[in-house]
Amino acid sequence: MTEQTKKALDTVREVLALQAKYQHACNVLNYDMETICPEQGMEAQGEVASFLSNEAFKLQKDEKFIEAAETLYANREELDEFDRVQAVQLHRDYLRTKNITPEKQMEFSLVYNKAFVDWTAARKASDFSLFADSLEAVDKVGKESIALREEDPEEKGYSVFDKMLNDYERGMISSRLDETFERCKEVLVPLLQKIMKSGKTIRTDFLSREVTDEQQKRMSDYLLELMGFDFKRGAYTTSEHPFTSGMARDDIRVTTHYYPTMFLSSMYSIIHEGGHALFEQLQPGENYDHFIEYYKTLGIHESVSRFYENRIGRSRAFVHLIYPKVCEIFPQVMGDVSEEELYLALNLVEPSLIRTEADEFTYTLHIIIRYEIEKEIVAGTLPVRDVQRRWNEKYKEYLGIEPSNDREGVLQDVHWTSGFGYFPTYAIGNMYNAMYYNRMKNEIDVEGAIEKGDFATVNNWMKENVFKKADRLAPGEWIKDITGREFTPEDFLTYITEKYSEIYGLEG
Amino acid sequence: MTEQTKKALDTVREVLALQAKYQHACNVLNYDMETICPEQGMEAQGEVASFLSNEAFKLQKDEKFIEAAETLYANREELDEFDRVQAVQLHRDYLRTKNITPEKQMEFSLVYNKAFVDWTAARKASDFSLFADSLEAVDKVGKESIALREEDPEEKGYSVFDKMLNDYERGMISSRLDETFERCKEVLVPLLQKIMKSGKTIRTDFLSREVTDEQQKRMSDYLLELMGFDFKRGAYTTSEHPFTSGMARDDIRVTTHYYPTMFLSSMYSIIHEGGHALFEQLQPGENYDHFIEYYKTLGIHESVSRFYENRIGRSRAFVHLIYPKVCEIFPQVMGDVSEEELYLALNLVEPSLIRTEADEFTYTLHIIIRYEIEKEIVAGTLPVRDVQRRWNEKYKEYLGIEPSNDREGVLQDVHWTSGFGYFPTYAIGNMYNAMYYNRMKNEIDVEGAIEKGDFATVNNWMKENVFKKADRLAPGEWIKDITGREFTPEDFLTYITEKYSEIYGLEG
Secondary structure (H helix, E strand, O other), rough: HHHHHHHHHHHHHHHHEEEEHHHHHHHHHHHHHHHOHHHHHHHHHHHHHHHHHHHHHHHHHHHHHHHHHHHHHHHHHHOOOOOHHHHHHHHHHHHHHHOOOOOHHHHHHHHHHHHHHHHHHHHHOOHHHHHHHHHHHHHHHHHHHHHHOOOHHHHHOOOHHHHHHHHHEEEEEHHHHHHHHHHHHHHHHHHHHHHHHHOOOOOOOHHHHHOOHHHHHHHHHHHHHOOOOOHHHHHEEEOOOOOOOEEEOEEEEEEEEOOOHHHHHHHHHHHHHHHHHHHOOOHHHHHHOOOOOOOOOHHHHHHHHHHHHHHHHHHHHHHHHHHHHHHHHOOHHHHHOOOOHHHHHHHOOOOOHHHHHHHOOHHHHHHHHHHHHHHHHHOOOOOOHHHHHHHHHHHHHHHOOOOOOOOOOOOOOOOHOOOOOOOOOHHHHHHHHHHHHHHHHHOHHHHHHHHOOHHHHHHHHHHHHHOOOOOOOOOHHHEEEEEEEEOOOOHHHHHHHHHHHHOOOOOO | OOOOHHHHHHHHHHHOOOOHHHHHHHHHHHHHHHHOOOOOHHHHHHHHHHHHHHHHHHHHHOOHHHHHHHHHHHEEEOOOOHHHHHHHHHHHHHHHHHOOOOHHHHHHHHHHHHHHHHHHHHHHHHHHHHHHHHHHHHHHOOOEEEEOOOOOOOOOOOOOOHHHHHHHHHOOOHHHHHHHHHHHHHHHHHHHHHHHOOOOOOOHHHHHOOOOOOHHHHHHHHHHHHHHHOHHHEEEEEEOOOEEEEOOEEEEEEOOOOOOHHHHHHHHHHHHHHHHHHHHHHOOOOHOOOOOOOOOOOHHHHHHHHHHHHHHHHHHHHOOOOOOOOHHHOHEEEEEEEHHHHHHHHHHOOOOOOOOOOOOOOOOHHHHHHHHHHHHHOOOOHHHHHHHHHHHHHHHHHOOOOOOOOOOOOOOOOHHHHHOOOOOHHHHHHHHHHHHHHHHHHOOOHHHHHOOOOHHHHHHHHHHHHOOOOOOOOHHHHHHHHOOOOOHHHHHHHHHHHHHHOOOOOOO
């Protein structure tokens, strides 16, 4: 390494170490706000978090830092693999922000803040027209931000919408997604119709039987312990919406939520978040030494949480494993419920209006609807005033049901208040994990291990194959590194088709 | 106000506002570490808290800030009452730190850190000799720090020990404490002997009956609600040692601890911490506007928490109020326990070796022992090697019992690892509240209100009389402002004598 590169590396590392401290503090403040901070304390704490986050941001805007980071990028071939990832990422960030003045940044923030306020009010009134102007403004500033972006060779030939997508799931652009989602619809829409007509009835009466918080806490402890969550390096509590947050190398926090009449909800929340947490707890320590521990994409992260939640958590092997414990902890629920009935209830397919409550089967269709609509908005082929109508048409077409109001329709998700391109990451995760599951099952006896409660075998495979390079590779390279194949939805569609054909007794 | 003062005030306020943000973040990080942070996450989070705390400290060491603060002090007659308190306090701090270089400060810190490490090891080995050298070093740096202190006119004629005491409970110097504690011993030691010989037996068998966390949580909710704790402006959870921490004007946090076989422990912890919290929740908002909300002394704060814990919480009226609820929440404990038996158990007098577990009666004697010993150490009349012997002698003399090892003797408290002068604040609190209770009961029907569960009447009186000026007045002025009288232990001694003579059937 040349002296110049070494000096630049020192400068960059010093700033990143400082930023990590501010970030750690912000993460704790946010975790606190989501879990225990009282109602009237939120505003002051939010201000403190903004202040610290701004201190961190200022460091990154410092000219000396930018110069050092650009030097690193220019000399990236001299760096080790981890530092090179950092140099590339800092350069990408720089291209995206260099032409955006603080005044412009403030202007953008105001639009997004107003969109959030308007969305909240519109949702409360269940009236999309109150949000329409803001949605239009969000589209406008999204495009303006992209127009100000310094040309990035990586994005050569990308459309505006591709660039939006690229910010969330690098390389997963619209031509690829169009193909993927068309294929999903081709398989899933007719299959759903067959399922609905199958005449199979699945018992659901016990799902709403009452349980206590204490019981749900015991179950959460059991499930996290079982999965291999390291309680010395992590903790959990409750919040309105379950989430995972990494404070530091040895401190990964998750949350869950206890509903008195939905005992499965907290169980599968904790498995889902526990999956995110295992990913963090089992990532290479070098990620932290090089400050690249946050570079996993959302799609990659979601592939892991859904691997644990769905591929493992809703499998026959897992249900067989936990059934006795479920009976022991929730005797008043499970007294007259068989293992098979629990398995079937966990895999009930039921078209519904709310994405966050959707089952494994229909979830992808919810995402496709959002993707298709945002793509049209950005392309200018769907006037914002028609978004609500289009939403309802698509629910009818793909899921066979229609919202009776905007709150359970187009206004249900907050995501569009901060731009477009995020939703697909939720669906892609399932496709990634279907691909690596198929390799995993050739190498280890997944179901055999799970049935015995041997998560270590599965976790070790995940650690070596899935987790190890997740912060170093773009999603396309990463999935190819694991499976030797290009990204495809076929593994997922085959899995879904086989599993649900079996459950609903459909012909092969 | 002159232009110069106005400018100085702006500068000071700007820095204090920034410091308050850092302090808020540190308080949240610390609360998190005490309540949920996993074992292996502690170190990293401690480093982040130190970093932020140091950022705040740097602001205070800035020359422009010091100049502005000193200008304010010089022109303090131009300021409003709140800003004047701030100016005086900043000047006091300045006199204490101006001659202490960062290197000297570091040297002191190392001594205190080593003392903590040695104390921990000594306590583990239950061997005072392992801590003796560090205790001597703590005495030495304490004196060095005082010697470096810029002459403060307020401390004219003060001994070194007086100056140490003055840092914790302003104006409460040794001549006053000697007199106070001599008088306490004169009354309490013979009275304790009479109690021990009274032959009265108090039922304690039910105190160790098993309860669940869930039950204790219900009880904690009930008690905080009852006391008037504002849950929109505060929250609670569990920690190893219960404590209270103010994050912001509208965010006061407390903690408690659930022991399965000590149900009274969490009840009286929550009442004690709830008392601290009410003090914070009901203080004037102006304190926050002027950044003086932390200027209550420890003795003043402790007077309030012990007022709620002991004067209210262990009174017949309160026991009458809560008895039905205690029976309802802990049926397996209370099935065969009468209201009178609960009252008596709450007021059991039993000399014990551990201060933190002492009852209301013997607590003061534990403090007096520590005070007398630290006074002798500072005076140089008690060689450190003899501290353990002196400790055991005094326990024998005042409480009639003797430690069988150092862990339950001289090594039980952490306080001496950071210097001398802290302990008396714990005993003085009871004397303050006895004085203001005597005025309160002339103005409102305290017992009548409590029996009805009407805490608002009591809290309002406390707010107007006790809380209002607690951050603006030195303790001596404050107690005189409330009661019209000079500080005295007589009210406390009369209360104790009457209450326990009645309970133990002693002659008047």
